[in-house]
Amino acid sequence: MDVTGTLVAAGIIGGVGVLVGLLLGKASRVFKVDENETEKAVREVLPGNNCGACGYPGCDGLAKAIAAGEAPTNACPVGGPAVAEKVAAILGGGAEQPTERMVALVHCKGDCDKAQDVYAYVGPEVCSIAGNTPNGGPKACTFGCLGYGECMAVCEFGAISLMDGIAVVDPEKCVACGKCVATCPRHLITLVPADKKHHIMCGSKEKGLDVKKACSVGCLGCTMCAKQCPAGAIEMKDNLPVIDYEKCVNCGVCAMKCPAKSIS
Secondary structure (H helix, E strand, O other), X not given: OOHHHHHHHHHHHHHHHHHHHHHHHHHHHHOOOOOOHHHHHHHHHOXXXXXXXXXXXXHHHHHHHHHOOOOOOOOOOOOHHHHHHHHHHHHOOOOOOOXXXXXXXXXXXXXXXXXXXXXXXXXXXXXXXXXXXXXXXXXXXXXXXXXXXXXXXXXXXXXXEEEOOEEEEOOOOOOOOOHHHHHOOXXXXXXXXXXXXXXXXXXXXXXXXXXXXXXXXXXXXXXXXXXXXXXXXXXXXXXXEEEOXXXXXXXXXXXXXXXXXXXX
16 A cells, blocks of 8 residues: 555645635635625514515515615515514614505305306316316306315415315405415405405406306396496496495495395
8 A cells, every 4th residue: 555645645635625715715705795784683573474475585685675775664564563663673763654454355256055066076176277177177157266275375374264165365364465366377366455345256257147157146247336336436347347445435335236246
């Protein structure tokens, strides 16, 4: 065994290791990013859900935006007023006034009793997969909630449950993160003002007779709600009434006049 050769090789390897270590140490100093203490402090008081409800890429993104003055102190809907006050204290000012609270709403009342099925579906109970089967799923209504809970699966706050074959949102738990809105393959979920009590609970754009065959509580497109609304808050689009929540006064006339009972 050549002891000298072994020692030389070990020395070379050791020297290379030392050199690499020195170079890495130098690089870490050259490319060091100074940590923003305000950003760090804000990040520590944010809840850490990384849900994206604030419109930024997670809590890190929001903390950076707040520290840079690009986002308000109350930008975190999960943390609410309590977190807003903590953020404001870090920034040395008062918390902005709360914005209008929004909640998710599934625009469908077609549960197992009210909506008709055209066949028995056998397959993965995932909305996006079932929606690719004939007729767009087993329900006669090709616009209604498929009821397999894909939205429920992405909700981190336990705000969505399945009831009689449709997804239902608990407004007390919802933080309006928007994940369910983005997930629903039929685009039946929207964010609505939490203080508004009347909503169009149908997404079908079919004409009245076809709607009635598929679901007993589907919107008939009769325009009765739009005609009777004293605040002029409803207009028709694609056979469906659309509520302008800024005009809506929660009077409930639309719900009372709706012959199909498709307004909550």
